[in-house]
Amino acid sequence: MSRLLVCAPDYFRIDYEINPWMRLSNAVVPERARAQWHGLMRLLEDKIGALLERMEPMPGLPDMVFTANAGVVVGRRAVPSRFRHPERQREESYFEAWFRDHGYEVTTLDKDLYFEGAGDLLGLPDAWFGGYRQRSDIRAYGRLSEIFGREIIPVELVNSHFYHLDTCFCPLSGGELLYYPPAFDRYAQAAIAERIGEARRLVVPESEALRFACNAVCVAKQVVLPEGCPETIKRLEARGYTTHPLPLDEFMKAGGSAKCLTLALE
């Protein structure tokens, strides 16, 4: 069973602008955000069969709802994030405390070694990939590779709309990759193509990439993704995946969607 860490959007709002999606003038409608978040949770628990671990939201930390950025968890070991923006740095201690309180062996990175958790580090059976340049520092992957004893291929993110790896790159349970190539520089595109054969690469069209089609949660053959991505759904279903489109536009106001709202604990 898949265990996911989530955090309710009690204090979710736009308090600052740290990515191109955020506009202070584009306020979150709290009722709608809550309804969309609960819709996602119901789906994950009831249809997907995921086990949800809920952490306490904190006032004044609106982005804690995006638990994908809490850190990265492999087995019983957790490495909490080191956020680039001071606005999110105050979340670090809460995430770290949660990992410790839940019995994880916590390894911390140096203060100035930016690393934004499972938002930027994603694994396929062939290799792990680490997004850098927008948020995480490439040097973090050398350290993480030592900690986990795994190969991590750093890939450069070149478009600020796709500021985390999980906004444009989604490994699927069958070994396929759902991704949006123009979010990467040509070296990263070549490195990805070298590791993942063409038949396993599902390219998302630009219009759907901008709706965060890649910010999907995949558990077994079930994929939860934001609504409005018909081409992506077609491609996923052709590969035998069952898709669950959901309205999550309140979270897009902060530059996040389904995947950003969860952290895989397995």
Add this chain to the structure above:
Amino acid sequence: MAQTQETVVLHGHIIDSLILAKVLDTILMMGGTFDLTDVKIGATREEPSHARIVVRAASGRLLAEILEAIQPHGASVERESDCPLEPAPADGLFPENFYATTHLPTQVRLQGRWIEVEAMEMDVGIRVDRGGTAARTVPMGDVKRGDLIVTGREGIRVLPLQRPKERDVFSFMEAQVSSERPHGHIIADIARRMRALRDDREAGREGSKVLLAGGPAIIHAGGREALAWLIESGFIHVLFCGNALAAHDMEAHLFGTSLGFRLSAGRAVPHGHEHHLRTINRIRAIGSIEKAVRTGVITEGIMAACVRRGVRVVLAGSIRDDGPLPDVITDSMAAQAAMRAALPGVSLALLVASTLHAVATGNLLPATVPTVCVDVNPAVPTKLADRGSFQAVGLVMDAASFLRELARELGWKA
């Protein structure tokens, strides 16, 4: 001349991710160059790789821009350390682990600052002054006990030569020496440089000297008048040679022969083989070549021109010398030191028809000085060109033809 450089390191999964390729491409695209000095590829996929890259650029500003551009891809400037120094254990002895120089421009790091090594020369050591503010090459034999000598390889930078700005024969890699290449344009380029250097010299500019190291074949082959003219006309300022060149030059004046052969007729004259000995004996009786010229005994030729024009002459002896002439330095280490002392300010070296003097001079010169090596034996220019300089030009040709053509390019009428 020298470029600025910095060493960076890259660590992690840099091969399959193409991060190393990206960093190297970035350096080149921005107009820099690099040397991959150390690459360790991880033995398994999990094991990280490691690369050490020397980044070079024409200016400090460009270098800073390049470093800034590659830094986000993980290229960090390597932590630098001062070069280790050890005292010489005895006179004439380097510490065991001494650093042996190349002829390329070199810097050493002392108290956190990069200092240019003075008087660059290959196959010697580097001595640092007591205050640790200056560094200079030192030959093994000149070391004094307790001198601080650079050891190991840390804190030492060897800078490659930049191609010269002038678009002439020296600006191309002339490593291959061929007897089948036309010489005309090469000699014309050399003449152009010599004219420019003479103008500089007349204007009192530093670093405008031309050195010629030559063998006695210059006289036998008929290059004496041309060389004497080049010296009289102010194109040559330092002359390195042996006993023979000077002896046959003065023999030609006193007896009209070179090693007993009548220069004008080209045949042996009776008792001609004694002429060079009689010449040497006469000069020994006078006391010095300079005195022989000043007193009117020797009035024309290469030596006379040198004395009249104040050309610095170093006569280095060898074991087959007759006499020798009183000016010849027979202690070869003392001769080497005299040659070394005459080098500051030399900006062009012509090494003509002497294996011994050409190689000795080549070893003493920093790579920044363009050299022209002329010999009928291709092995000599090849040996000199192999020193790894952009600026070593080799000509396989007869010494007299070279000097006459060069002199004609510069206005000699003969």
